[in-house]
Amino acid sequence: MKKILFCMVTIVLCTFSAFAAAFIDPTSGLYFQLAEGSTTQVEVTYHSSYQGKTSFTVPSTVTNDGNTYSVVAIGGGAFAGCKDLESVTLPNSIQRIWKAAFMNCEGLMNINIPEGVTVLGNGAFKGCLRLGLIPIQLPNTLVSIDANAFENCLFLTSLTIPASVQHIGESAFKGSGIYDSSSNWQDNVLYIGNALICSSPSFYGDCTVKAGTQVVADAAFTGSSNLYSVYFPFAEPPYLGNAIVKSADIYVPCGAEEAYKAVNDGEYKNVVKTVSSFFNVQGRSGDATMGTVRVRKSSSCVNVDTLVAVPFNGYLFKQWKDGVTDNPRAVVLTQDTTLTAEFEKGTLLITKPNDAERGTTSGDTTAHLNDVVTVSATAKEGFIFKYWHDGVADNPRNVTLAQDTTELIAIFLVAHTVIFEDWDKTILSKSIVADGEAATAPENPIRDGYKFAGWNKDFRSVTADMTVTATYEALGESLENVPVNAGEARKLLRNGQIFILRGEKEYTLTGQEMK
Secondary structure (H helix, E strand, O other): OHHHHHHHHHHHHHOOOOOOOOEEEOOOOEEEEEOOOOOOEEEEEOOHHHOOOOEEEOOOEEEEOOEEEEEEEEOOOOOOOOOOOOEEEOOOOOOEEOOOOOOOOOOOOEEOOOOOOOEEOOOOOOOOOOOOOOOOOOOOOOOEEOOOOOOOOOOOOOOOOOOOOOEEOOOOOOOOHHHHOHHHEEOOEEEEOOEEEEEOOOOEEEEEOOOOOOEEOOOOOOOOOEEEEEEOOOOOOOEOOOOOOOOOEEEEEOOOHHHHHOHHHHOOOOOEEEEOOOOOEEEEEOOOOOEEEEEEOOOOOOOEEEEEEEEOOOEEEEEEOOOOOOOOEEEEOOOOEEEEEEEEEOEEEEEEEOOOOOEEEEOOEEEOOOOEEEEEEEEOOOEEEEEEOOOOOOOOEEEEOOOOEEEEEEEEEEEEEEEEEOOOOOEEEEEEEEOOOOOOOOOOOOOOOEEEEEEOOOOOOOOOOEEEEEEEEEOOOEEEOOEEOOOOEEEEEEOOEEEEEEOOEEOOOEEEEEO
């Protein structure tokens, strides 16, 4: 394993080849090479002789072939893999600590990073397990902490990031002791002072960035798949770089929209929105097994947010803890606000047809006990709704929910069409009846000169579509000024009414005599 690791380190170090031949400083035992683009400045470079040493003091100047050089950097991979190295003293002339400079120096505990240093390169202290056992201080000249700079520094539990820092690379503190300190976490977001490092993978919902945040680390939110929006409650944008998930909306104070859209060369211009208020509103569930609460932040310059209580299946929203029953609920924010939704078990109403091929039902719901709910049944062509399985034929039907679960089955039967027509094919009525049931005839029709005699078919048990026709009996001749002999009686039909004329008399009626 050691041999493989040594080969890997060797490969890495080969990438940091010198721009000029390296030379040794006999006093410090360190090797140097010219810094890129310079003839008067040098940086510490790697040499295998460093292995096994426990400490080094880097000089501010070195001399070679009669020339004096200023030592301005710790070169890439200069001390990488020096597992026995415990202490390094750096001069004030150092300006940059380059990529992997102290990577995997597992024993390194004591190092000063002097004022004047502006860059800590990628993985500069990665794998320095003991770094932080002796507190370290970052200089006020530091501008960039590059990716993985302090990754896996297990004992690094606290650090002050100076206000000069404008960039923090991805995973700069990943796996360090800073992650283990609860005091560094706020609402599932990790902060180091005024620097936002990352959000928790379990983060859910909207993130409001802590006031005073000056820099947001690259990829800070990429591990939070349920991040909806990011809120910045200050007008001046911090450094964002590649920090924001572009699918999440960015909310900023009114008037600051253009400043945020310009960040990172306008990369976020399509997701920046404005909001007037940054007071926090939180929605909580009184019972997390019954439902949840979602918060919709206002997307305009109005400090009104909306809370929505969402009950789970089988439960109902009852009210907010303060007694308000509005849902959704608009909240005018004048201060940080927390509202708790109360849920209750609902009563379930289920409807279904006796045969899905015959019809459909509607009205399924979860409601409160004793609520009145309307259900209905709709027959398909060729069928008819008869009644609900409990015998009630109302459709639509109002149902009072009196138990945990109410189930109603709509009974649909095969239907037949019965047409009642007059002697001249005039349709008198049309009705749909269930198979085997009787049709209802219309009122008896009237035909001048005839008496209605009945219908031509039996419709007391209908088993197929049918047409029923009215039948008549012919009446006698038409009479005027009807004479009646003594002891006789004559029947006369006039305007649908039957008159019985008796006695020896002549009547001035006109009509048709009935035999």
